[in-house]
Amino acid sequence: MNGRIRQLIVGDAQADRVVPPSGFTAQLTLFVAAAMAFLAVFALALSLASGRLADRWADELARAATLRINAPADQRAAQTAAALTVLEQTPGVASARALSADEQAALLAPWFGAELPLDSLPVPQLIEVLETETGYDEDGLRLRLQAEVPGAVLDDHSRWRKPLVDAARALRRLGLVSIVLIGGAMAGMITLAANAALAANAQVIEVLRLVGAQDGYIAHAFVRRFTLRALIGCSVGVALGMIGVWLMPAASDEGGFLTGLGFVSWGWLMPLAIPVLGALVAFIATSRAANKRLGDLT
């Protein structure tokens, strides 16, 4: 296998010349490969960025939950204590802390102003719950709280988190589907180009058969060309695409999601796989086209 790949890349200068050079098809194949690779870089950047976003949102929001205790003023302290006890006994809860009156006032200040007399209002008590890595059994906790602290409502932020995370994951999926489609479209176009080249060179193939060339030799002459063209085209496309991504503004809080579109550390190596995959796609597409066409000849 190694030898075959080496042979494919190094090639045989003599063997390479048996198929006449075809300027226009060659340039077209190069262009298609470059354009597809360019698009693939952006699809990859999109899916990596949305993947990161999904993970970050899921991570940040999932680590924290809030327990709200709606109870008459006289029972609030007792229920809060009971809830804290329950939480402390719950496996998967790293810490639970009742917010102080000042903290609650600070949270409400944007809506009601700093002068709000909290003591005179039936404001529910909030308990901040932080999870451990493994997380807790949400349904179990709810059931227990229901029994022991009737006024407690557990809000694990999933209502907010889910649509955001779903959207980010859908975006990542779309990016990946795009990459697959780009690969498929490239395979299709290279198959068409290879078929055109095989048809245009029917006479060459006939002569080669006449002088005793085996199918493998004939197919190789075509496959090698298209594979190298795809490799070169994809490399150029990826280089341009990566420059494009690199020129995008750095991720910032002001820019939000859009400016996060790019590669991070190891992610910069991933587009480098595109030319290799492109060459592989071209190799398979041309091999299949050549073997099918040669098989049809006598």
Add this chain to the structure above:
Amino acid sequence: MQGTAVIELDNVGYNYGGGELLTNVSAQLSPGSFHFLTGPSGAGKTTLLKLCYGALSPTSGRVRAFNMDVKGLDRDQMAMLRRRVGVVHQDCRFLDHLPVVENIALPLTVSGKDMSQEEANLRELMNWVGLSERAHANPPELSGGERQRAALARAVILSPEVVIADEPTGNVDWEMSQRLLQLLVELNRMGKTILVATHDLALIRAAKNQVQTRVLRISDKRLQLAGADL
């Protein structure tokens, strides 16, 4: 006789779909023999040659080459058979974008021979067919006779056991056809089995003076061994 002939046709028939072209054709080409195949245009000379080197498959009967049934060969085995049978096509068939010398060396290239070792051979062969001066011309620039000689050189470069030529003197003047015949006779003296399709009776007569030949004639879909009374 079976097993001794290099190419053997046994009750071969061929049908293009519009009726029989050849029927009940039997022949043996023994090693080192020189055969002419003659007959009127359209009688099936080219078809019979194609049956001999496996470009066509008989619709009935059996073709054996080097004791192998041609019908049972897969595509790669067929390619190997072509290396043992040198063919001079009627219209030569070159790769027009490569110079003559590379066209002649094409069988070496496609069979993966080390070209540096064959260089002396190639030069000698170019000399033998008198094309040394034209080595770097492209095929479309060659005259009819040059094309035929180049095709002959290409057919013999792998030192095949059999050389099959289809109307090699079809497009050339008498002097050139004598020269081509000379090359074929020399090959025959080196032990190659030769089969030449031609309608040129003068050529056959000229050959008879130099080498022992047999003449096969296609007539009325059948193959007959023609008498000496040409």
